[in-house]
Amino acid sequence: xxxxHFDVTIRVWRQNGPDEPGRMVAYKVKDISPDMSFLEMIxxxxxxxxxxxxxxxxxxxxxxxxxxxxxxxxxxxxxxxPDEHSxxxxxxxxxxxxxxxxxxxxWRVKSFPIIxxxxxxxxxxxxxxxxxxxxxxxxxxxxxxxAIPVDKETAEEAMDSxxxxxxxxxxxxxxxxxxxxxxxxxxxxxALLPQxxxxxxxxxxxMLEAMDKESFGNCSNEYECEAVCPKEVKVSxxxxxxxxxxxxxxxxxxxxxxxxxxxxxxxxxPEED
Amino acid sequence: xxxxxxIPAGPIEKKWDSHKFNVKLVNPNNKRKFDILVVGTGLxxxxxxxxxxxxxxNVKVFCLQDTPRRAHSIAAQGGINAAKNxxxxxxxxxxxxxxxxxxxxxxxxxxxxxxxxxxxxxxxDHCTAIGxxxxxxxxxxxxxxxxxxxxxxxxxxxxxxxxxxxxxGAYSSMMRQAAAGTVKVYPRREMxxxxxxxxxxxxxxxRNLVTGALESYAGHAVLLCTGGYANVFxxxxxxxxxxxxxAWTAYKKGAGFANPCFTQIHPTCIPRSGEHQSKLTLMSxxxxxxxxxxxxxxxxxxxxxxxxxxxxxxxxLERRYPAFGNLxxxxxxxxxxxxxxxxxxxxxxxxxxxxxxxRDSIKRQGEDKIREKYGNLFxxxxxxxxxxxxxxxxxxxxxxxxxxxxxxxxxxxxTTVPGLFSLxxxxxxxxxxxxxxxxxxxQGLADGFFVIPATIGGYLGGSKxxxxxxxxxxxxxGELAVKHKLSKLLEIKGKKTPTxxxxxxxxxxxxxxxxxxNEAGLKKALKKIPEIREEFWSNLALPGTTMEMNQTxxxxxxxxxxxxxxxxxxxxxxxxxxxxxxxxREESVTTEGEAKRNDAAFSHASVWEYTGEGKEPVLNKEPLxxxxxxxxxxxxx
Numbered sequence: 070x071x072x073x074h075f076d077v078t079i080r081v082w083r084q085n086g087p088d089e090p091g092r093m094v095a096y097k098v099k100d101i102s103p104d105m106s107f108l109e110m111i112x113x114x115x116x117x118x119x120x121x122x123x124x125x126x127x128x129x130x131x132x133x134x135x136x137x138x139x140x141x142x143x144x145x146x147x148x149x150x151p152d153e154h155s156x157x158x159x160x161x162x163x164x165x166x167x168x169x170x171x172x173x174x175x176w177r178v179k180s181f182p183i184i185x186x187x188x189x190x191x192x193x194x195x196x197x198x199x200x201x202x203x204x205x206x207x208x209x210x211x212x213x214x215x216a217i218p219v220d221k222e223t224a225e226e227a228m229d230s231x232x233x234x235x236x237x238x239x240x241x242x243x244x245x246x247x248x249x250x251x252x253x254x255x256x257x258x259x260a261l262l263p264q265x266x267x268x269x270x271x272x273x274x275x276m277l278e279a280m281d282k283e284s285f286g287n288c289s290n291e292y293e294c295e296a297v298c299p300k301e302v303k304v305s306x307x308x309x310x311x312x313x314x315x316x317x318x319x320x321x322x323x324x325x326x327x328x329x330x331x332x333x334x335x336x337x338x339p340e341e342d
Numbered sequence: 343x344x345x346x347x348x349i350p351a352g353p354i355e356k357k358w359d360s361h362k363f364n365v366k367l368v369n370p371n372n373k374r375k376f377d378i379l380v381v382g383t384g385l386x387x388x389x390x391x392x393x394x395x396x397x398x399x400n401v402k403v404f405c406l407q408d409t410p411r412r413a414h415s416i417a418a419q420g421g422i423n424a425a426k427n428x429x430x431x432x433x434x435x436x437x438x439x440x441x442x443x444x445x446x447x448x449x450x451x452x453x454x455x456x457x458x459x460x461x462x463x464x465x466x467d468h469c470t471a472i473g474x475x476x477x478x479x480x481x482x483x484x485x486x487x488x489x490x491x492x493x494x495x496x497x498x499x500x501x502x503x504x505x506x507x508x509x510x511g512a513y514s515s516m517m518r519q520a521a522a523g524t525v526k527v528y529p530r531r532e533m534x535x536x537x538x539x540x541x542x543x544x545x546x547x548x549r550n551l552v553t554g555a556l557e558s559y560a561g562h563a564v565l566l567c568t569g570g571y572a573n574v575f576x577x578x579x580x581x582x583x584x585x586x587x588x589a590w591t592a593y594k595k596g597a598g599f600a601n602p603c604f605t606q607i608h609p610t611c612i613p614r615s616g617e618h619q620s621k622l623t624l625m626s627x628x629x630x631x632x633x634x635x636x637x638x639x640x641x642x643x644x645x646x647x648x649x650x651x652x653x654x655x656x657x658x659l660e661r662r663y664p665a666f667g668n669l670x671x672x673x674x675x676x677x678x679x680x681x682x683x684x685x686x687x688x689x690x691x692x693x694x695x696x697x698x699x700x701r702d703s704i705k706r707q708g709e710d711k712i713r714e715k716y717g718n719l720f721x722x723x724x725x726x727x728x729x730x731x732x733x734x735x736x737x738x739x740x741x742x743x744x745x746x747x748x749x750x751x752x753x754x755x756x757t758t759v760p761g762l763f764s765l766x767x768x769x770x771x772x773x774x775x776x777x778x779x780x781x782x783x784x785q786g787l788a789d790g791f792f793v794i795p796a797t798i799g800g801y802l803g804g805s806k807x808x809x810x811x812x813x814x815x816x817x818x819x820g821e822l823a824v825k826h827k828l829s830k831l832l833e834i835k836g837k838k839t840p841t842x843x844x845x846x847x848x849x850x851x852x853x854x855x856x857x858x859x860n861e862a863g864l865k866k867a868l869k870k871i872p873e874i875r876e877e878f879w880s881n882l883a884l885p886g887t888t889m890e891m892n893q894t895x896x897x898x899x900x901x902x903x904x905x906x907x908x909x910x911x912x913x914x915x916x917x918x919x920x921x922x923x924x925x926x927r928e929e930s931v932t933t934e935g936e937a938k939r940n941d942a943a944f945s946h947a948s949v950w951e952y953t954g955e956g957k958e959p960v961l962n963k964e965p966l967x968x969x970x971x972x973x974x975x976x977x978x979x
Contacts, residue, residue, distance in 0.1 A: 086890075104615035106726075112620055112841070119839045119894055122885045127893055129408065131581040133621045135722065136506055137412040152725070159725045184552055185891045188408075192529065195409050199521045203514035204473045208393040208791045209464075211471035215428065218482025228475040228500055231507055235411055259473050 074100045075167035079114065081126055082174045087182050093172070103163035107150060108133065108140065110162055111173075127186035133158045135299060138234030141241065142187055143174040148242040148297040156236060156299045176241035180248070180283050191237045193283035194251060200279030201272040202255040204265050217263050230258040232300040239294035239302070245286030250294040252276050253310035254302045260313055270317030277314055343598055343951045345964045348752040349453045354970050358457045361753070362796050366803030373398035374524075376802050377561035379546055381533045381588055383410030385505075385783060386766025387567030388512035389790030395519030397795055402559055403516065404531045404548055406583055406896075411513045414569060414581040415786060418505025419626035419719065421487060421497035422469075422783040424462035429486050433494040435459045440971055442781060445491040445671050446746070446774020447923035447939060448973045449601070449947070451966060453753060454771045458781075461788040466498055468791060474511045476500055487715075489779040490627050491671040491978075497780040502626050502718045508783055512790070531557070532896065533588050535820040536564060536595050536762065543595075543762035544810045547820045551896065554889040556824055558817035560810050562802060563761045565794065566592055567786075570745035570767040572605065574904050574911060575856070576848020578742035579611060579624040585900040586907045589749050589768055593910075597757035598949040598962060600770035601747035602907070603915035606777055606924045607857050608743035609635075609675035612726050612736075613695040622741040623726055625698070625719050627779040630668040632703035632712060633736070635659050635679070637687040637696050647689070647697055647735045658682055666978040673776045673924040673937070674978060676740035680857050681935070683739075690737045699735035740857060744782060746773040746924070747914075750949045750964070754797035755789060758949075761801065765789035770947065775923025828888045831898050836881030840898040843878045847871065847901070847908055855912050860928040864916040868909065875905040910950055910959060917961065920944045932975070941973055 076099045084091030098114045105113075108130050115125035130140035135156040142157045144150035150160040165171065173187065181189040219227075231254070239250035256273050259265030265272070288307055295304045350361040368376065376399050380391045383405040391403040405413060427433040438459035443450060466484070470476060477485040477499050486495040500507040519525035528548065534556070535547035545560040571586035572578040593599045610625045636655045643650065658678055660667045670678075679696045688694055704712055709732055713720065720731045727737070749757050749764040751771055756763050766786040773781065810816075854867035878901065886892040921930040921937035922944065930938045946963040953960055 102616050102618060105618050106620070109618045109620050113618060116839050116841060119883050119885055120837065122835075122883065124885050125894060127891060131407060131412055131583050132414060132417045133582065134417055134623045135725075136417050136503065137407075137414070137581060138416075139407060139412050155725060159722070161725070161728075163728060188891065191408060195411070195517065195527070195529075198411075198514060199517040201521075203518040204471065205518060206468070206471045207396045208389075208468055208515075208795065211464075211467040214426070214466045214470040214476075215483045217470075219478055220482050221478045221480050224475050224478040227473075228477075228507075231473075231475050231500070231510065232503065234506070235409065258475065262473055262475065264471055265473050 074102055077101060077165055077168070078170045080170060080172045081187070083126070083186055084183055086185060091183070101162050103161070105162045106133070106158060107144065107160040107162060108158050127188045129188045130158050135159045136234060138236035141176055141236045141238060143176065143241065145172055148238045149299060154299055154301050176237055178237070178240050178246045180240065180246060180285050181237060191235070193285070194235050194237060194248065196283060197248065197252055197276055197279045198255065201268070201275035202259070204259060205268060219263060223261050227258045227261040230254045230261070230302060230306055233302050234300055236299065238297045238299060240285065242293040242297040243286065244291055244293065245289055247288045248280050248283070248285040249288040249307045249310060250298065250302055250304065252280050253306035256313055257306040257309045260309065269313060270320060270322035273310065273313035274317050274322070343758055343949065343960070343962045345598065345750065345758070345949055345962055346752060347451060347964060348754055349451070350753065354452060354456045357453050358460055365797060365800030368799045368803045370398060374400050376400060376563070377402065378563050378565065378798070379559055379561040380404070380565045380567060381546065382413065382567035382569060382768070383513065383516070384413035384415035384567060384569055384766060385509055385512055385786030386768070386790045387413070387565070388509065388516045389787050390565055390567060390765055390794050391525050392512060392515035392519055393791050393795045394798070395516070395522065395524035398524060401519070401525040402528060402561065403525060404528045404533060404546070406532045406551060407529060409529055410516065410527055411510060413509060414584055415509045415783070416506045417581065418783055419502040419624065420628035421489060421499035421504045421780040422465065422508060423489065423496050423778070423780040424466045424498060424784065425459055425496060426463055426466060428484060429495045431494045433496050437494065438462060438496065441492050442772070442778060443774065443971050444976060445778040446776050447937070447976055448774065448941070448945070448968060449604070449922050449966065450772055450774030452968060452970055457793070458772050458785060458788050461792045462784050464792060465784060465787045469508060469511050469787070472511045472515055474500065474507045487628055488631055488669060490630065490669050490675070491778040493666070497628070499628070502628070502716055505783060508787065512787065533591070534824045536591055537816050537820050538595055538759065539810050539814070539816050540808065542760045545812060545817060547817065547824055549824070552891050554887070554892065556821045558812040558821060560812040560814070560817070562807055563763060563798060565763045565765055566749065566768050567765045567790065568768045570748065571907065572742045572745050574847070574908050575742035575851045576845050577614065577619060577622050577852070579608060579622050582621065585903065587900055587903040590903045590907050592749055592757060592759065592762060592764070594952050595759060596952065597759045597762055598750035598951055599747070599910065600750035600947045600949045601775070601914065602911040602950065603918060603925050604746035604775050604923065605742060605911070606672060606744040606746060607676040607740045609672055609679055609740050610698060610738045611741035612723060613690060613692065613739040623722065624741070624743060625723065625736065625738060627672065629698060629716060629719060632715070633668065633698040633700050634702060635668055635675070635696055635698055637682045637689060641686040647699070656687070663978045670978045671776060671778060673926070676857055677926060679740055695737035695739045697735035698738045700731065701735070704732065742852070744777055746770065746775060746777050750947065754800060755794055756801065763794065763798070765794060775925055825888070828895065828899070831882060831895065831902070832884055832888065834880065834882040834884065836883050838877070838881050839883050840894060840901045843874060843882070844901045844904065846874050847905060850874070851908055855915050858926050858928050859915050861916065864912050867912045868916070871905065871909045871912065878902065878905055913959070914948055914950065918944055918948060
């Protein structure tokens with residue numbers, strides 16, 4: 070043990086299955102290096118539990134470099150932990166000190182049911198994409214990539230929206246459990262690019278409809294989503310989503326099955342920054 | 343084992359077109375009668391599922407993540423190559439073909455590589471059309487950057503997140519087909535067996551990772567798009583979930599495994615900080631466009647880098663390879679760094695790193711320009727190391743990153759098992775002994791979007807299929823065998839965790855079969871691996887049961903397979919008594935210390951054949967003919 074190592078206590082949400090009761094359980098984790106990532110600290114704890122033939126904490130992560138969007142924890146009440154605009158796999162133990170008590174919880178969102186411990190089911194986000202988060206071009210039909218110029222600023226803005234990693238932090242941080250930032254990011258990316266324009270109205274309507282079906286909440290301009298987004302996706306994406314949706318309705322380009330309730334449930338349009 | 347590569351006749355420029363004309367087609371109305379099982383949803387799997395769905399096939403696609411959008415292709419940073427020649431710097435299909443063959447050190451199949459170069463341009467067109475926001479110039483047209491192993495700028499990119507954007511593009515196309523009903527997505531499923539019926543791949547058994555239940559799926563063809571096995575080294579740039587298990591299952595079912603010893607070490611990764619390290623983070627090779635790699639000229643110079651003056655620095659890549667400088671291929675850059683460190687000139691607290699310095703580029707272009715190009719990489723570096731790469735040079739060290747070896751496939755991407763195909767990193771076909779940067783994304787999408795849609799018809803249209811259902815005896819037997827294996831793991835009740843065994847194996851692989859390999863070390867590894875394997879099967883700690891979400895069990899299965907596969911990898915490395923590409927045998931070097939091939943003895947793909955539990959595998963060879971490119975010693979000077 071080198072002298073800068075330290076001990077912490079973590080209080081973790083343990084829950085055996087979706088319908089089982091859950092509870093917070095405290096564990097002491099010793100000899101933590103400040104260079105460890107937060108998930109590596111949990112690895113250390115889990116290795117101990119396995120050796121004691123206890124069930125380790127189920128926690129999801131894959132790339133551990135902040136891009137796959139798999140990890141997602143609430144650390145001391147903060148979505149993805151205390152670092153700004155970062156995934157929890159990029160959180161390092163140098164943010165903590167000897168004797169800290171750290172609470173670790175899963176995303177707590179109605180639309181993301183808990184599977185086990187800290188693992189949740191975010192498949193609702195896939196179903197939103199499935200409803201229209203694409204450009205309907207079959208393989209083989211594309212013109213030359215440079216046939217349609219896109220001004221650099223627009224391309225960069227589309228990329229800002231496209232950076233979403235689908236981790237669900239925006240939903241977890243929203244007091245209403247809204248998926249507006251996630252949905253808005255995809256709608257914006259594809260509405261900004263000329264390639265996505267032909268389907269823009271239909272896309273906005275269908276994706277919002279899918280979002281409603283998954284019982285995500287509505288936007289009430291809390292800006293919590295933007296504050297926690299690891300990829301700094303901006304709430305202006307929500308404004309654009311609303312505009313796209315209103316435009317689609319004004320043009321009467323609703324899907325045959327899209328109920329009129331959308332017009333009523335459309336949240337306030339936040340000021341664009 | 344019969345190795346017929348099915349390379350079409352005719353001049354290389356015409357092979358793909360004439361092949362597409364000659365293969366059997368499946369009538370549009372008949373396509374929906376064929377069930378195709380796609381395992382893995384990275385670039386290869388997602389693009390294959392999307393394009394096969396568009397054609398009307400009935401596709402089922404499986405991934406072990408919670409959503410298909412998380413496959414590890416997402417982590418690729420730098421870019422994707424294409425022979426567009428938008429930069430007017432002399433690029434062409436022929437040059438991309440040439441660079442890829444040369445970069446692979448003349449150990450790839452010419453016909454496949456030529457096709458890859460041809461298709462590269464279509465990929466950029468298609469990805470632009472489906473909304474991938476590639477970087478652009480002010481005029482609105484696509485922008486390019488340079489990558490290792492090439493003297494032209496042919497790499498397309500979306501900031502430092504090219505893999506992410508391409509994967510999300512392929513994923514969205516696949517989800518469009520899910521909406522259309524041609525693709526059904528099965529997330530949180532791990533393929534645990536491949537079912538062979540009458541000599542053909544007719545289905546898979548998958549473990550539902552939430553419930554633990556074994557589920558059987560029948561089909562007319564199985565596509566393994568399951569990525570590479572770099573995690574055999576324990577520490578690598580791969581995601582935690584990356585594994586060899588699917589490919590290993592295929593091998594045990596009769597698929598030849600080609601060139602397992604061709605593993606790539608990436609030069610620009612963030613150095614490890616301690617024993618707890620769970621993964622290594624890559625910094626895109628594109629950084630070498632603007633970063634200069636150096637070590638102090640004096641051994642053991644512990645001064646902070648900014649106090650080491652220009653004349654006291656050794657920019658060793660620029661010195662040794664003036665023509666390519668910092669942009670030499672990955673294997674060469676990695677070995678050069680290693681040799682500096684071996685000389686005692688490594689830097690940082692452990693001495694196990696070299697500097698990647700942006701000082702001069704920032705001076706020349708301004709910090710903003712550098713931030714615009716690589717901002718996310720600098721942020722990531724800061725997050726991990728707590729150091730500001732704009733102010734002090736980054737520290738980098740090579741890490742296991744990509745595997746060129748994989749399942750042997752013919753020109754149609756079919757393995758030696760009829761009906762079992764392999765796409766992307768999981769196969770062996772395009773990168774020879776070393777992959778060039780920005781070529782993995784190109785290959786994954788070429789295989790999935792463009793090759794398999796054309797070649798699978800030849801198999802399906804040219805075969806008669808007897809009906810096979812997922813309740814057939816073959817599937818039940820497969821499920822039973824898997825059940826038995828999983829229970830056996832749980833019954834060990836030992837003391838060491840799967841991760842401890844994995845780390846132990848990784849140390850052996852890295853030390854004895856890593857960047858430099860020699861006969862004594864490889865023989866030592868061949869002795870140690872069975873010892874670790876034996877201990878694994880008698881001392882594994884594994885809590886819980888099979889019928890629940892059990893991440894330790896998932897890990898144990900992967901480690902069990904690595905413990906078998908690693909032995910094959912080392913055998914292959916031992917058998918290949920030449921240096922080529924990333925495979926560096928210390929016994930086979932030029933007078934200047936560079937890799938020395940032995941074309942007379944080793945100009946072939948080594949294809950290993952499974953012969954049964956505990957039996958020696960048989961080595962088969964696919965000779966490689968170079969009819970279009972003259973074999974030469976790779977020279978980047």
